[in-house]
Amino acid sequence: MCSIVKRRSLLLELGLLNSLLIGVGVLLVFWYIRWRQSRKNLYEAAAKVPTPECMIQLPILGHSLYFIGDTEQILKNVYNISLNKSETPCAVWLAHRLFFYLKTPKQMEVVLNSPKCLEKDDLYRFSKPLIGHGLFNLNVETWKNHRKLIAPSFNQRLLDQFVDVFVEQSNILTNKVLSKKVGKFFNVEEYITAAALEMVTQTAMGIKTNNQESNCELAEQLNRGLDIMFMRMFNVLLHSDFLFNLTSLAKEERTIINSFQGFIRMVITDKRADFKKKEQEMKECVEAQIDEFKERKVFLDHLMELSQNQQFTDQEIIEEVQTFMIAGSDTSATVVSFVLICLGMFPEYQQLVYEEILEVVGLDRDIECTDIAKLKCLEKFIKETMRLFPIGPNIVRKVTEDLELDGHILPKDSGLVLAIFSIHRNEKYYPNPMKFDPERFSPEETAKRHPYAYLPFSAGPRNCVGIKFGMTVIKTIVASVTRKYFIETSFKTIEEVRVKQSLIIKSCLGFPIKLTERVNTLL
Numbered sequence: 362m363c364s365i366v367k368r369r370s371l372l373l374e375l376g377l378l379n380s381l382l383i384g385v386g387v388l389l390v391f392w393y394i395r396w397r398q399s400r401k402n403l404y405e406a407a408a409k410v411p412t413p414e415c416m417i418q419l420p421i422l423g424h425s426l427y428f429i430g431d432t433e434q435i436l437k438n439v440y441n442i443s444l445n446k447s448e449t450p451c452a453v454w455l456a457h458r459l460f461f462y463l464k465t466p467k468q469m470e471v472v473l474n475s476p477k478c479l480e481k482d483d484l485y486r487f488s489k490p491l492i493g494h495g496l497f498n499l500n501v502e503t504w505k506n507h508r509k510l511i512a513p514s515f516n517q518r519l520l521d522q523f524v525d526v527f528v529e530q531s532n533i534l535t536n537k538v539l540s541k542k543v544g545k546f547f548n549v550e551e552y553i554t555a556a557a558l559e560m561v562t563q564t565a566m567g568i569k570t571n572n573q574e575s576n577c578e579l580a581e582q583l584n585r586g587l588d589i590m591f592m593r594m595f596n597v598l599l600h601s602d603f604l605f606n607l608t609s610l611a612k613e614e615r616t617i618i619n620s621f622q623g624f625i626r627m628v629i630t631d632k633r634a635d636f637k638k639k640e641q642e643m644k645e646c647v648e649a650q651i652d653e654f655k656e657r658k659v660f661l662d663h664l665m666e667l668s669q670n671q672q673f674t675d676q677e678i679i680e681e682v683q684t685f686m687i688a689g690s691d692t693s694a695t696v697v698s699f700v701l702i703c704l705g706m707f708p709e710y711q712q713l714v715y716e717e718i719l720e721v722v723g724l725d726r727d728i729e730c731t732d733i734a735k736l737k738c739l740e741k742f743i744k745e746t747m748r749l750f751p752i753g754p755n756i757v758r759k760v761t762e763d764l765e766l767d768g769h770i771l772p773k774d775s776g777l778v779l780a781i782f783s784i785h786r787n788e789k790y791y792p793n794p795m796k797f798d799p800e801r802f803s804p805e806e807t808a809k810r811h812p813y814a815y816l817p818f819s820a821g822p823r824n825c826v827g828i829k830f831g832m833t834v835i836k837t838i839v840a841s842v843t844r845k846y847f848i849e850t851s852f853k854t855i856e857e858v859r860v861k862q863s864l865i866i867k868s869c870l871g872f873p874i875k876l877t878e879r880v881n882t883l884l
């Protein structure tokens with residue numbers, strides 16, 4: 362009797378369980394159908410354009426498998442999409458996310474100037490911990506306000522005042538740091554990064570850290586942080602915070618960010634105290650002495666002034682400084698490193714650059730701000746280097762309202778991959794594209810090209826805010842090194858310089874150069 366009752370209650374429980382499972386199943390199916398319906402416009406838009414021929418599309422994962430792997434392979438896979446002759450936007454699925462891959466200057470012009478594409482894509486969310494919620498990453502509404510307030514800090518007059526810092530640090534790099542490396546091959550990147558980081562630290566925060574002469578742990582940490590960030594962006598398995606936090610990468614990233622933010626906080630606290638002290642001294646000071654207190658203003662001073670008018674909170678200041686330091690140092694240092702290996706590969710151009718420096722600056726005196734614009738040959742050389750090695754090889758934006766492009770509707774919530782690396786190496790815009798030829802950037806040749814065929818600093822309202830700053834840093838360092846040393850590299854051709862995409866482009870084999878001190882004679 363007892364066993365019959367038990368069996369009945371078991372059957373009852375099983376029945377309930379089955380009903381529960383069926384109920385959950387029905388709900389899931391219902392939710393899935395609704396979810397698919399809400400994304401109908403994405404599927405329809407994707408069906409109207411080609412998918413990349415070089416990639417197989419899998420259920421659920423889409424083309425994701427092509428974006429798992431090392432950062433060299435990822436850049437190659439993205440580049441391979443451009444080898445298809447068709448210029449129609451093509452659709453790439455990264456799991457449930459739809460991206461359109463764009464590769465013509467006309468498409469770049471429309472997208473970069475459209476108010477519907479000012480938002481950075483969700484992929485950039487993985488960069489927020491390290492780069493901060495500053496200009497680079499902010500959502501459009503806050504970005505508009507911050508950009509308006511911050512852009513004046515990058516004016517020419519202010520930049521001219523920083524040239525002294527750039528020159529001082531370039532001299533330390535050339536005369537103290539690199540002089541120990543003469544005569545043997547070495548990877549120049551870490552030394553340039555330390556110099557650029559010190560330049561940005563001084564001009565962003567107004568403090569000296571003697572980065573170049575001490576062991577530059579911060580620079581190394583930031584490089585590793587950027588690598589982890591990019592791995593996460595393209596590896597869908599690491600997109601979930603839960604799964605990522607189970608990996609050792611998450612722990613490593615947290616350590617890097619804590620030490621970086623701790624450093625910025627410390628500087629801001631010191632600055633605030635200093636700011637208050639100076640304000641007090643100014644109040645007590647007679648008019649004639651006030652000039653003594655008028656020092657060169659750095660980026661942080663501007664932000665702190667804006668915070669007094671309630672335009673920036675303390676946290677926003679920290680995030681903007683964080684952005685400025687990463688966006689300003691790693692980019693400039695990487696371009697300088699590429700320029701140095703290109704100078705090594707093409708000695709005939711190196712000679713022209715060297716002769717120009719002697720003509721404009723001479724042998725002995727320091728570079729001055731008025732010299733920078735006169736270094737035209739160097740400028741063309743830098744531009745050609747940035748064509749072949751653009752810092753942001755692929756920029757990704759998000760569509761916030763349906764956008765019409767080349768007769769196709771790119772729907773809200775899709776992502777747009779702007780394939781700058783592919784345009785820069787496309788023979789349609791740059792005949793014989795792998796030939797290194799600075800004359801492509803003579804005014805006559807430049808005028809013949811679509812202006813959006815060259816985008817090293819992006820373009821439109823959300824372009825790089827530090828273009829002049831970056832170009833001045835690059836010119837000052839390269840002029841200083843080239844005036845003192847003849848540069849060689851172990852790379853023989855551009856093709857040998859294998860590249861990978863961390864958030865920015867990097868050389869897979871580093872930046873090996875050999876320096877020989879020049880026996881300088883005036884021309």
Ligand code: HEM
Nearest residue numbers: 496497688689692693752753756818819825826827830831
């Ligand atoms: C040669 C050096 C540099 C290159 C090639 C470069 C390139 C770029 C590119 C391509 C973007 C757009 C990225 C995107 O839309 O995904 C960008 C944005 C930005 N860059 Fe630069 N950059 C350089 C130097 C600098 C410097 C020196 C600073 C600051 C001192 C800076 C600050 C920024 C900021 C704040 C943004 C975000 C702008 C916004 O969204 O409003 N960059 N940069």
